Amino acid sequence: MSxxxxxxxxxxxxxxxxxxxxxGPFTVVHEDVEIGDGSRIDGHCEIGYPTPLxxxxxxxxxxxxxxxxxxxxxxxxxxxxxxxxxxxxxVRELTQAGQNFQIGTLGDIQGHCEIGxxxxxxxxxxxxxKSVVGDFVWLFPGVVLTNDPNPPSNDLLGVTLEDxxxxxxxxxxxxxxxxxxxxxxxxxxxVGQDMPEDxxxxxxxxxxMCKASDLRVKGDLRxxxxxWRHRFVRGYPEAVVQAWAEGVERFDFGTPGSEHA
Numbered sequence: 001m002s003x004x005x006x007x008x009x010x011x012x013x014x015x016x017x018x019x020x021x022x023x024g025p026f027t028v029v030h031e032d033v034e035i036g037d038g039s040r041i042d043g044h045c046e047i048g049y050p051t052p053l054x055x056x057x058x059x060x061x062x063x064x065x066x067x068x069x070x071x072x073x074x075x076x077x078x079x080x081x082x083x084x085x086x087x088x089x090x091v092r093e094l095t096q097a098g099q100n101f102q103i104g105t106l107g108d109i110q111g112h113c114e115i116g117x118x119x120x121x122x123x124x125x126x127x128x129x130k131s132v133v134g135d136f137v138w139l140f141p142g143v144v145l146t147n148d149p150n151p152p153s154n155d156l157l158g159v160t161l162e163d164x165x166x167x168x169x170x171x172x173x174x175x176x177x178x179x180x181x182x183x184x185x186x187x188x189x190x191v192g193q194d195m196p197e198d199x200x201x202x203x204x205x206x207x208x209m210c211k212a213s214d215l216r217v218k219g220d221l222r223x224x225x226x227x228w229r230h231r232f233v234r235g236y237p238e239a240v241v242q243a244w245a246e247g248v249e250r251f252d253f254g255t256p257g258s259e260h261a
Contacts, residue, residue: 036063098256130158
């Protein structure tokens with residue numbers, strides 16, 4: 001099955017399109033771009049925007065991607081299968097992301113970062129350069145991962161979020177902060193120091209209030225809210241859900257961006 005390209009789209013003859021790829025109206029696909037089988041690129045997108053900062057690397061988008069209208073992807077990044085975006089997303093060069101990465105509308109991925117597998121970001125999230133985001137992380141609307149310890153400067157220190165971290169609405173994480181595995185960062189928190197595994201982080205400036213696993217579901221004090229994977233599995237692969245049910249919480253998905261076919 002060949003690619004379906006709208007008559008108004010501009011697709012470089014050097015772009016590599018997989019079987020069943022569709023390209024919407026007025027979308028531009030530059031050279032040195034690889035788009036995996038069954039992917040859909042909606043209208044008014046720009047895919048593979050040229051930049052010398054890409055260091056000559058191609059843009060590789062894995063199979064089954066859905067990139068919605070008015071989104072821009074720079075050259076030099078790699079995405080695993082199942083990438084999904086909202087509208088008006090910008091992703092800069094040298095972003096390495098794993099399987100099933102979801103980027104909300106108006107998302108801003110500033111590049112030069114590493115993002116794990118099954119990461120979900122909602123609207124207006126900013127991920128600064130040098131960020132390292134683990135697997136199964138949630139970033140809710142308005143979250144900002146900063147990277148400049150002395151703005152403005154050339155000294156970039158990325159935020160690190162370990163696996164299963166949840167960062168709630170409009171929280172800001174300052175340059176160089178590490179949030180430990182399975183932690184919950186509360187809405188509007190301003191986090192300027194590292195937090196250990198399983199932390200409930202709240203306040204401005206933020207502090208560790210207790211264990212995240214001590215939290216209960218609102219309206220039901222009998223049920224623990226965290227780890228969240230014990231109560232919420234919608235949209236995750238059946239194999240992952242089954243593994244969680246059996247107590248498996250660590251997975252070997254490979255290096256983010258390495259499986260893109």
